[in-house]
Amino acid sequence: MLARVSTATAQPGKLDEVIKVMRDSVLPATKKQKGIKGLFLLTDQKTGKGTTITLWNMETEMTASLGPARELATKMLPLVAGSPGPAETYEVSVRG
Secondary structure: OEEEEEEEEEOOOOHHHHHHHHHHHHHHHHHOOOOEEEEEEEEOOOOOEEEEEEEEOOHHHHHHOHHHHHHHHHHHHHHEEOOOOOOEEEEOOOOO
């Protein structure tokens, strides 16, 4: 299993809107992707920083999701301060 991790900081006062877009648009669309095992959004209300973690069965499925993921990311760009950091990929070594 693989995890793709992305981090960004919301524009001041926009973190709640980021959470809403993730919950109402990004999550439902991501759930339709083949091989998705989960999506998590971790946030810090004090700093506006958010980290998204998606879990995937296989690298090919994760890679195939990049096109739709970029499309969904365009909904988030007006809410993000600066450029989001590059996504990183990890192997899930322990899962509870």
